[in-house]
Amino acid sequence: MRLAISPRLSPVLRHLPSSSLLSLTELALLALLAVQCGRLFWALATPIGPLGDWRPAAGPAAERGRAVLASGFDPFFRLAGGAGASVVTSLQLKLFGVRVDEATGRGAAIIAGPDNVQTSYSVGDAIQPGVILKSVGYDSVTIAHDGRDETLYLDQSGAAPVVAPAVPAPASIALLSAPAAETSAPGAVTLSQLRMGLTVTPRQAGGRMTGLVPRGDPSLLARLGLQPGDIIVQVSGRPVGSPDDLQRAAAGLANGGNLSIGVERGAQIVPLAISISGQ
Incomplete structure (x- = not known):
């Protein structure tokens, strides 16, 4: 069966542009460009991401939230506002240095016993029989002593060390x-x-x-x-x-x-x- 084209439509069909793969690709790229231009204009007009407005919340609720976060840490009054006063250990221990590992939550500390021998301990190590290093802070450590948490702070009883002046070379005659x-x-x-x-x-x-x-x-x-x-x-x-x-x-x-x-x-x-x- 053959499709017969009316003689009246033949002149019209001859003037229509012939489609090809290249022309279809050009049309697709033009359409994609138009969509991207529309998205750019929308992003500039309304800067709101897919998760909502990026700007921080304002108002009384936001102020109260910031106040609560700030009250959780005070390096000058570390015992104020906390859950309760910490118990300073009575053991003959001295804390000389700490290393806080926030990634793993472990950390380590340099502690000396009654013999004044400094030893490095990691969280979970036994310092003495019945004394376990539980956690490490920025200026103190928490130890578990017979089932009770006690705090040991950095030793600051001694005076700050005085740096000795460099010894001049023998060529410095004036000294x-x-x-x-x-x-x-x-x-x-x-x-x-x-x-x-x-x-x-x-x-x-x-x-x-x-x-x-x-x-x-x-x-x-x-x-x-x-x-x-x-x-x-x-x-x-x-x-x-x-x-x-x-x-x-x-x-x-x-x-x-x-x-x-x-x-x-x-x-x-x-x-x-x-x-x-x-x-």
Whole structure:
């Protein structure tokens, strides 16, 4: 059976657009775009999510609710407003530290017994026979003692520890102690003996020179009053800044005189007077 088309409809059918998969896809995308634009406009006009208004409730009921939540915790008056006063344990225990684990509800604490030995305990561990660590708070722990809950707070009986100042490096000359009297060298030396028999090596600290290490004939070093391990840190009352400071100061005493130096000896600055008899 064949479907016969009326000759009158043939011109109309020829002017209709032919449909294809591409045109149907375009129409579907246009429809989806129109729906998304409508949803965006609705979200901007009425900002209410699927669960209702996101804004917090206001009014007397909300104020009372916040007041109830705030009254449940007060770090300054932790016993006020609670279910009842806690019982502080009379056991010879000291709490030195806590670690609260809110994820698991366990936590741990560092507790010392009568022997003052600090031991770490987790919730559920036995501290002593009949004494179980029950819970851990931010500044206290609750222990179960013979079926009764008791509280043990952080030990705050001692004074706060004082941080000791850092010990300066030996290069810090100003902080080292020095005796008041100046020690004279055992014997006088000539300027040529000092130049030929004494050499110095710079000591570096922090990228700068902090002293001179004397080297040379042991008998000459002894005549100058120097001992093994001495470091020359002062020449003529000034901190050394160059390896030539010692020889430069000695050259000014070509006609004789006393050369003042300061040597670092242990934790002290020992002043020495080197007697130069001449050339």
